[in-house]
Amino acid sequence: MIHTTSNMAENYYLGLDLSTQQLKCTLINENHDIVLEEAINFDKDLSEFGTVHGAIVDDNVVTSPTLMWVKALDLLLTRLKDSPYVGSIRGISGAGQQHGSVYWNKEGLEQLSNLDPTKSMYEQLDNAFSIQQSPIWQDASTTTECRALEKSVGGAEALAKLTGSKAYERFTGNQIAKIYHNNRKAYDETARIGLVSSLLSSLLLGKFGPVDAAEGSGTNMMDINSHKWDSKLLKQCGGDELQEKLAEEPVEGGEALGKISGYLVKRYGFNANCRVMPFTGDNSATLVSMNLSEGDCVVSLGTSDTVLVYLKKGAAEPTTESHLMAHPTDPEGFMGMLCYKNGSLAREYIRNSYANGSWDEFNEYLINKEAMAEGNIGFYYWMQEIIPFAKGIYRFEDSKAVEEFKDKTINVKAIVESQFMSMRIRLERMGGNSIKRILASGGAAANPNILQLLSNVLGLPVYRQQGMNGASLGGALLAKFGTVKNASFEDMMAQHPSAGLELICKPDLEKTKQYISHVGQFTDLEKKIVQ
Incomplete structure (x- = not known):
């Protein structure tokens, strides 16, 4: 827990981030200073649920226990109750891992609105969900549903133009379709379907809360231009009943959903006038925390690696290998996104396999070994990858496939080069030639050697924001934006500029030319492995 000296008469704004491995929170004051941070680690603090890195993996089926998330919120709020700030929190917003879905039954919704403040939410909502294991973003088991959805509108490009993305296995609509076709009993018992993000807002409101438009654009069911559910896509994913199960159209970021529930006021001491805003996706919240300017690109190096670009109308063009999503604070803007499943966990796998589990050894090989410069290229898809759609490890020496590099330690540099080369190539296809700088975030952004390689491959300077919990900080800023709502988000941020970004490294442009x-x-070899 982090505390700073503060005036208790101040107003505070709470941001929550329910990511794959943790539930994190960041509390800020009126000046956007961070006064408290806290985190619940699912594997460590809630080990009874049996997750590994926050998930349950069964081949391509990847889920997380919905009740684990409920219990995590109980535990986090119990810790917050001991702080002096709770009664002065005016607004709450936040983020959830994108695409994951939550299935409420009728009894659960009734229980949610009648919680007993002498008991935890976990105790009272143990039978609230018709699906106990929520499908999450790592799931890759809905290929059949993806192809059917694309076919229903005339192909992948047509779906991308309509929703901002072609059909992806992890997107919520395709996960719903799998349950609709293969587990009809549970589907019929489902009264409401929400996302991981809207699970948090629902628990805080004491009633079912809608998704925000940025989250809606991660479902393959929302029209990217109108921000409304598309009736034809809803019918394809979940029949005539799906519209009712979603309950409400997506809402814009910053629109207050209501006041915090009486249960949380009585149990944890929240102010009864504290407002709850729509929760967004973790990538959207990270974008918010960095307050992007034109020419900025966020590279988030976490469990998954993501690349985020703020695009205005007219500059945004959907493609079949990137995502175009609604912007979380600008109804007229878009967020361009690339998402890779094989991020930090794949790097850790290579570290454990070839660097004796040591980041010091890993960094030594990054600095002192050459991979691509000497004709060694690798592709490392430990999990089923999204871009490109491939799985497995593939190595090439002078464009010839090999089982292993002659010097096995080259794998360390090869995986990082491969990940960043893919980003470079896709950014150019998205129209990323106007990018001026990279803003790095996520756990691996703490490693300056990885960031130097990112800088060299992309040929751009790399900056890092102070504080590593970008998504929960973005949630806190969204909470203030929705509570105060007397200026645009940009104007609000301009009134309280952050401590700024730290320049970590500049590119070695000779190495950039080599890449x-x-x-x-690289492109030709990648095509070979996905054919």
């Missing part, structure tokens, strides 16, 4: 010279070879 550019390998783009064609």
Whole structure:
């Protein structure tokens, strides 16, 4: 827990982030200073649920226990109750891991609105969900549903133009369709379907809360231009009943959903006038925390690696390998996104396999070994990858497939080069030639050697924001934006500029030229492994 000296007469704004592995919170004051941070680690603090890195993996089926998230919120709020700030929190917002879905039954919704403040939410909502294991973003088991959804509107490109993305296995609509076709009993028992993000807002409101438009654009069911559910897509994913199960159209970021529930006022000491805002996706919240300017690109290096670009109308063009999503604070803007499943966990796998589990050894090989420059290229898809759709580890020496590199330690540099080369190539296809700088976030952004390689591959300077919990900080800023609502988000941020960004590294442009010279070879080899 982090505390700073503060005036208790101040107003505070709470941001929550329910990510894959943790539930984190960040509390800020009126000046956007962070006064408290706290985290619940699912594997460590809630080990009874049996997750590994926050998930239950069964081949391509990847889920998390819905009740684990409920219990995590109980535990986090219990810790917050001991702080002096709770009664002065005016607004709450936050984020959830994108795409994951939550299935409430009728009894659960009734229980949610009648919680007993002498008992935990976990105790009272143990039978609230018709699906106990929520499908999450790592799930890759809905390929059949994806192809059917694309076919229903005339193909992948048509779906991308309509929703901002072609059909992806992890997107919520395809997960719903799988349950609709394969587990009809549970589907029929489902009264409301929400996302991981809206689970949090629902628990705080004491009633079912809608998704925000940025989250709606991660479902393959929302029209990216109108921000409304598309009736044809809803019918394809869940029949005539799905519209009712979603209950409400997506809402814009910053629109207050209501006051915090009486249960939380009585149990934890929240102010009865504290407002709850729509919760957004973790990537959207990270974008909010960095207050992007034109020419900025966020590279988030976490459990998954994501690339985020703020695009205005007219500059945004959907493609079949990137995502175009609604912007969390600008109804006229978009967030361009690339998402890779094989992020930090894949890097850790290579560290454990080739660097004796040591980051010091890993960094030594990053600095002192050459991979691509000497004709060694690897593709590392430990989990089923999204971009490209491939799984497995593939190595090439001078474009010839090999089982293993002659020097096995080259794998360390090869995986990081491969991840960043893919980003470079896709950014250019998205129209990323106007990018001026990279803003790095996520756990691996703490490693300056990884960031130097990112800088060299992309040929851009890399900055890092102070504080590593970008999504929960973004949630806190959204909470203030929705509570105060007397200016645009940009104006609010301009009144209280953050401590700024720290320049971590500049590119070695000679090395950048080398990487550019390998783009064609890299692209050709990638095509081979996905054919």
